[in-house]
Amino acid sequence: MNGATYSSFLEIAAGLVILCAFVTLWRRSLRAIVRTLAVQGMALGVVAIVLGVHRRDVVLIVVGCLVVLAKGLAIPTLVRRVLANEPMSRETSPLVNVPSSLVGAGALTFLAYGATRPVVALVSTSAGRLIPLGVATLLIGFFSMVVRRKAVSQIVGLLLVDNGIALVAFLATAGVPLLVELGASLDVLLVVVVLRVLAVQLWSKFAVLDLDQLQELHD
């Protein structure tokens, strides 16, 4: 793979990750949002694979494949199961309306570009220039956890944050050790499982998944 194709592949895959982050804010249907998350996970895996092929690093390619499997297939399937358990709420109920949250996410992207300036100056590879995209994905994840109060939306926000961190890790380092990456991925998988159990419990106890309604203590 020569330099130009490598960097354009990398740019497109990293661009897809941040684009998916925006799409999760844009769409209302939770099902579509989970599908977007799957695409984002696969794009993240592709970033790792492209980097691995470029650096002739077999471990990184294996990590990329694992990311595709975990974040592109396993986690979305788990989240989808949560959705299947709550037939009443197919749509997100954002506190901030969609156009404003999109503009907010745009502002966060600017912030990410501004804040990561020193880091980008330090890492002078073509991968390093894409670090702001990872940070922006992370910030958008936090943002979506703040403005969306459904349990599933919280899971989605958490996954966005994690994908952002993973993207920065891939781009900024010369390859994360396999153990660390596996540990992080399994952690997230575990968190999703726990959140899923929590959501199912919530649903069966209160028939509601809106976290704002859980403010009073019950006996």
Next chain:
Amino acid sequence: MNGLTHVLTQVLVALFQVAAVAVGGPLLLGLMRKVRSRLEGRAGAPIHQPLLDLRKLFAKQRMRPRDSSWVFGAGPVVLVATVVAVTAVSPLVSASPPLGQSSDFFAVVFVLLLGSVLLALSALDTGTAFGGMGSSRSMTIGALCEPALLVAILAMAIAARTSNLPALVRVGISHPAVIASPARILALASFLVVILAESGRLPVDNPSTHLELTMIHEAMVLEYSGADLGLIILGESMRLVFLLGLFVNLFVPWGVADRPGVLFVGLGLLALVAKVCAVGATIAVFEVFTAKLRLFRLPELLAGGFVLALLGALTAVVR
């Protein structure tokens, strides 16, 4: 002598482009309707039906509301004139159209906007309730589209270091990497959203309905009949073909004639027809499977387009 031949060729190319778009506009409408009806299990009208409709309309008597002013008559004429003007100088069939140096993307967009504004004014001119409603909605959509479009152009212009249209297309031919860059892809996605909104296609406006509460564009042209209506239909369809032609040439510039010669111009026309038909048919297929968005959800769609363009511009700046 050489200068004269050059001018003559340029004029011929311009006339050729205008003629191609003027014939192609109604035909594209016919094609999109045909695809749509086939997918819905109907036979559908022949593809050249819009041309026949236009002939019928132009032969009709001219009727104008009694209290309307000159604005009412000027609307359709200015609409067609603006599209003809931008078509003549844009890189549709040939990558070096006449007056190519001055065909700036921003200028082209604003000339096109002049046509839409005058159409909205002429709908207000008759003083009917529907006309006012239609213009108000159309201007709202226009105001939401414009920032997205401008930022999208900005993104492409930054990446190519110029906002000159022929140069943007030529950069695509000589440096294919520019097209594959996220900046250009995001900007073009946003451009496509704007094209759908501005030409009143499905997620924004339903072109085949006359339902009072939902229509946008149809409400504006409700008072028109005969040749005036014919001009509006012609102008709108030409604008759709022009915008789609620009879109495909910015996205897949292969086949655009980048040197003079009848053969190259002919090839350029063939390539343009094939690409525009492909995009038009895709839009028609997409329209079969989508419903019109609620009017109050439109800002979401257009804000999405704006954010796409913004991301494109951002990635282009940081490169």
